[in-house]
Amino acid sequence: MSVNGRSAAEATPSSPAPWTAQTRTDDGTDNRVIFRGTGVTRHFGHGKNLVEAVKEVNFALNEGQITTVVGESGSGKSTLARMVLRLLPVTSGTLEFNGQDVTSISGTARADYWKDVQAVFQDPFSAFNQFFSVRRLLSRSFRLLGERAAAEARMEEALNHVGLFGADVLNRFPHQLSGGQRQRVMIARALMMRPKLLIADEATSMLDASLRVNILNVLTDLRDELGMTILFITHDIGQANYIADQVLVMEHGEMVEQGPADKVIFDPQHEYTRRLLSDVPRLSA
Amino acid sequence: MTERMGRLNPTGSRLLDAQHLSAAYYTPEGNRVVAVDDVSISINEGEVLGIAGESGCGKSTLGAILSLTAREPLVVENGTLEVDGKQQHLGPRSKLPRTWRGSVVSLLPQGAMNSISPTMRVRDLVFDVMRAHDRGVKRSDALDRARDRFEELGLPGRALDAYPHQLSGGMKQRVVTVISTLLNPRLLIADEPTSALDVSSQKALIDMLLQMLDNKIMSGVVFITHDLPVLRTISNRIAVMYAGKIAEIGDAEQIASAPRHPYSAALLGSVLVPEPGFRNRRVKGIPGSPPNLINPPSGCRFHPRCGLAMDICKTDEPPEVGDLMRFSTCFWSQQHPGVPVPVDKVVPAEEATMVDASAPELATAEEGV
Numbered sequence: 001m002s003v004n005g006r007s008a009a010e011a012t013p014s015s016p017a018p019w020t021a022q023t024r025t026d027d028g029t030d031n032r033v034i035f036r037g038t039g040v041t042r043h044f045g046h047g048k049n050l051v052e053a054v055k056e057v058n059f060a061l062n063e064g065q066i067t068t069v070v071g072e073s074g075s076g077k078s079t080l081a082r083m084v085l086r087l088l089p090v091t092s093g094t095l096e097f098n099g100q101d102v103t104s105i106s107g108t109a110r111a112d113y114w115k116d117v118q119a120v121f122q123d124p125f126s127a128f129n130q131f132f133s134v135r136r137l138l139s140r141s142f143r144l145l146g147e148r149a150a151a152e153a154r155m156e157e158a159l160n161h162v163g164l165f166g167a168d169v170l171n172r173f174p175h176q177l178s179g180g181q182r183q184r185v186m187i188a189r190a191l192m193m194r195p196k197l198l199i200a201d202e203a204t205s206m207l208d209a210s211l212r213v214n215i216l217n218v219l220t221d222l223r224d225e226l227g228m229t230i231l232f233i234t235h236d237i238g239q240a241n242y243i244a245d246q247v248l249v250m251e252h253g254e255m256v257e258q259g260p261a262d263k264v265i266f267d268p269q270h271e272y273t274r275r276l277l278s279d280v281p282r283l284s285a
Numbered sequence: 286m287t288e289r290m291g292r293l294n295p296t297g298s299r300l301l302d303a304q305h306l307s308a309a310y311y312t313p314e315g316n317r318v319v320a321v322d323d324v325s326i327s328i329n330e331g332e333v334l335g336i337a338g339e340s341g342c343g344k345s346t347l348g349a350i351l352s353l354t355a356r357e358p359l360v361v362e363n364g365t366l367e368v369d370g371k372q373q374h375l376g377p378r379s380k381l382p383r384t385w386r387g388s389v390v391s392l393l394p395q396g397a398m399n400s401i402s403p404t405m406r407v408r409d410l411v412f413d414v415m416r417a418h419d420r421g422v423k424r425s426d427a428l429d430r431a432r433d434r435f436e437e438l439g440l441p442g443r444a445l446d447a448y449p450h451q452l453s454g455g456m457k458q459r460v461v462t463v464i465s466t467l468l469n470p471r472l473l474i475a476d477e478p479t480s481a482l483d484v485s486s487q488k489a490l491i492d493m494l495l496q497m498l499d500n501k502i503m504s505g506v507v508f509i510t511h512d513l514p515v516l517r518t519i520s521n522r523i524a525v526m527y528a529g530k531i532a533e534i535g536d537a538e539q540i541a542s543a544p545r546h547p548y549s550a551a552l553l554g555s556v557l558v559p560e561p562g563f564r565n566r567r568v569k570g571i572p573g574s575p576p577n578l579i580n581p582p583s584g585c586r587f588h589p590r591c592g593l594a595m596d597i598c599k600t601d602e603p604p605e606v607g608d609l610m611r612f613s614t615c616f617w618s619q620q621h622p623g624v625p626v627p628v629d630k631v632v633p634a635e636e637a638t639m640v641d642a643s644a645p646e647l648a649t650a651e652e653g654v
Binding site for chain 1: 340
């Protein structure tokens with residue numbers, strides 16, 4: 001599938017996305033930070049029902065890199081993603097995107113923010129309106145963009161990036177697509193905005209191992225070919241190992257370890273990271 | 286590793302023989318989709334049999350047949366089950382003894398996390414399950430039994446008094462596992478019990494299942510999942526299913542290290558584990574998608590996606606190479622007895638792209654973009 005994605009990208013050189021031209025400032029030493037969270041905290045409930053889902057978390061996403069958040073269920077990974085996406089207000093702390101404070105933007109400012117930051121969620125089976133064809137689903141994105149003229153070309157371009165072709169899928173309904181295809185259409189939907197930052201919250205968890213690899217390859221292609229920044233959330237260190245440049249490890253709402261993937265995965269410093277690694281089932285005894 | 290030693294020594298006696306199982310879904314358009322096509326499996330006492338395969342390969346359907354829970358639009362068309370010498374014919378018109386469900390075979394369903402009613406405390410469900418099998422059971426007896434079982438397996442007794450939303454996903458899954466085995470079934474069919482869990486909860490559930498086997502709560506487990514590393518950890522043998530048929534059955538270790546069927550090899554090729562070899566390497570999934578079972582391919586059903594396919598694979602049904610407990614249905618392995626399938630030939634490997642973040646230009650140049 002990834003091969004498809006690639007040949008399709010080659011087949012349409014006439015319409016290079018503006019983000020392809022985006023220069024990558026990383027020269028191997030210092031990376032440009034596109035997103036920064038400082039002291040990010042989120043509480044749910046209060047009094048004796050207070051749940052501190054995310055506690056004083058500091059992190060930075062480097063432009064053009066895949067950053068993976070790993071942790072077990074309930075460690076606050078998804079809450080963090082929803083705050084980055086500005087779907088959930090923070091209790092305290094600041095979020096900065098491209099140098100601008102986005103902690104409390106709302107209304108049109110937030111809609112503008114969503115043109116740059118898009119997300120793909122876990123369940124490709126419930127994310128679709130089953131009465132909408134793929135074409136209708138994708139064209140609804142233009143309500144955010146506000147320009148309908150280039151609609152068809154954009155759809156085709158976005159679908160090509162994930163290894164699909166408009167002629168094959170645009171007129172189909174969700175039930176006519178497999179799980180892997182659905183998730184790729186969801187990624188294409190996010191790509192319609194030509195975002196700078198893509199958040200993938202457990203985007204591969206519901207898929208078979210063989211399809212999972214294809215989706216991960218789509219994400220690495222987006223990074224390598226378009227210089228996209230990706231925040232990938234997973235509980236599976238195997239997947240983090242495969243695609244991540246940076247790894248953040250969360251436990252009970254706290255960021256217990258972060259650093260380059262090689263270092264965190266092969267030389268973990270924190271007890272929790274070691275336990276996560278030892279719990280991963282392996283093929284060799 | 287020590288807790289796994291118990292599973293390595295299943296006793297030799299036969300627990301289950303399932304012969305010529307076939308089942309089909311009937312669609313509203315009148316199509317007959319054969320999801321399980323003439324499958325025979327055997328399980329020994331104390332054994333865990335893993336069933337692997339992609340979505341839609343028929344593994345959950347096989348689970349439904351074995352657990353006697355097939356319902357419209359799924360129709361079991363043929364087959365016999367033999368447990369402890371008791372034989373049961375399966376067919377569209379055969380009457381299934383109610384006592385078999387829950388006490389001879391029991392199902393741990395897919396998405397078990399959602400199988401507890403949100404308006405019911407766990408203890409109410411326990412009583413409900415027990416009463417369904419024994420009208421006269423006393424509430425206190427049922428709860429005592431459950432409480433003992435919880436303690437035996439190291440689960441907190443307070444979970445019995447909780448509502449499902451008060452339990453974590455992993456805990457819910459373990460609670461449902463205990464409830465589905467309260468009646469000491471001979472065989473537990475676990476359908477994707479770990480798929481929705483994170484690795485730590487997965488491990489806790491697997492350890493609990495193995496402990497239940499050791500404690501003789503049940504005598505055998507059929508464990509269905511698409512996750513090969515999980516199967517490698519828990520099973521004695523693994524059956525790999527493809528398009529409604531068994532592609533290969535073998536010892537877990539042999540399947541994981543030296544598969545004899547190209548499809549097993551291809552599945553193995555898409556497994557990601559946190560080891561240095563998987564960084565900066567491009568793993569390819571299996572090209573194409575599983576066939577539509579309304580009209581399955583002729584000959585070997587895997588031939589359109591197989592890198593080792595020969596002419597004969599397109600026309601003839603492949604033979605079973607091996608014995609009842611360990612075999613591969615493949616012409617290639619018939620011609621190469623005892624030779625593991627070369628993984629890199631089944632799915633043509635892509636060039637290593639060396640995606641190094643520090644040299645992005647180089648990486649894209651190598652990829653030819």
